[in-house]
Amino acid sequence: MLPQMHETIQVDDQVILSSFKDERTRDTAFTQLVKKYQERLYWHIRRMLVEHEDTNDVLQNVFIKVWKNLGDFREESNLYTWMYRIATNETLTWLDQQKRRSSISVADGESDLSNKLVAQKGFDANKLEWKLQQAIQALPEKQRVVFNLRYYDEMPYEEMATVLDTSVGALKASYHHAVKKVEAYLVGN
């Protein structure tokens, strides 16, 4: 049985899925789903996009897609992995669209995010946590996703392979390179 909307206990994914399939409890199930995953998905997107407003737009799109497709979810992966995959694809698509709209090159896109980072409230270039964010923003897009999923979301490589549709070996190599690049950036700056 689903807890009431005002209750914030974590609900099992299987309960959410079975409740979603029932029209009478669909809204409640969806609300529980949003509450359960909103912060994880929010930060996953925000680490890529930097700004809150952009993150909010993409996150809403992600949940709308989840709503539309959850009925067809075949449980070949777990729900969390499936939602991360949607969030990652929406984020990368959004970044591509931004580049095309402003006709900026890949390199310019990365400096655009750096500018957004510097414009963040409380930014302090002397603080290590901000330098780390700058180092991560300097990574290529796909490598940045890998780094964030591993370093911040602590995602196992096997799950990451499902999210990104890449082999475990390639992901390990990518992550290791990303770590070295981040270290080099921190040392150099």
Next chain:
Amino acid sequence: MNHVNDILDELRSMSSPLADMSRAMPYKVPEEYFIDLHRTVNELLQAEGKGIWVKNISSQLSMGIPEGYFDEFPAQMLALAKAEHPNMGVGLANPLNAPEGYFEGLPEQILAAAKAGDTKASPKIIPLISRAGRSLRWAAAAILIMGIGFGTYQVYLNKTGNHTEKQLAKISSNTLGDYLQQNIDDYDMETLENTVASNAGGIKQATSDLDPKNLNTDEITQYLNETGWEE
């Protein structure tokens, strides 16, 4: 499986200082953003269900959106515009008239024009043979130029040959013979012999019987061409 320890162990195995760094995100999030996000998403879904696309209904969740807000929105905007611009639309009556029955027949006319335009505007399909034809034409031109060039070269050669013959014809046989006697050596004699022998169908004359004065102009010319000479 303790993922945190896996991450840290992995970083330590790489001797990375990231293992000991804080992973706290320095970004700020608007207050109460997560408390009402599910409501915002539900409102978006309801708006979509009604065929209204509203992007980012509320980023300030404390304000919210009144129910039926967007249903009344167009009428409210019209009333506001009329209140601010009371003379809006006055004097803008159309003085022109359209011909009678014009609009009744317009859709058919436009469709016919569009179809006619489609046939004209349909993309020109260039058959493969045509494309190949262009390459063939270039190849033919190249062959023609080569042929002309070769012919010209042959003509030039013949001219040169004829010119040589004409010049030799002006020289008397005695003069030619004297020249050969003075300038020929054993090697030259052998070459001459071979030339004469091949021209005579393999019959070889004795060197001692070979009198330069008896050689014909062609043989002399051939010899001179083989050994190289300057006019």
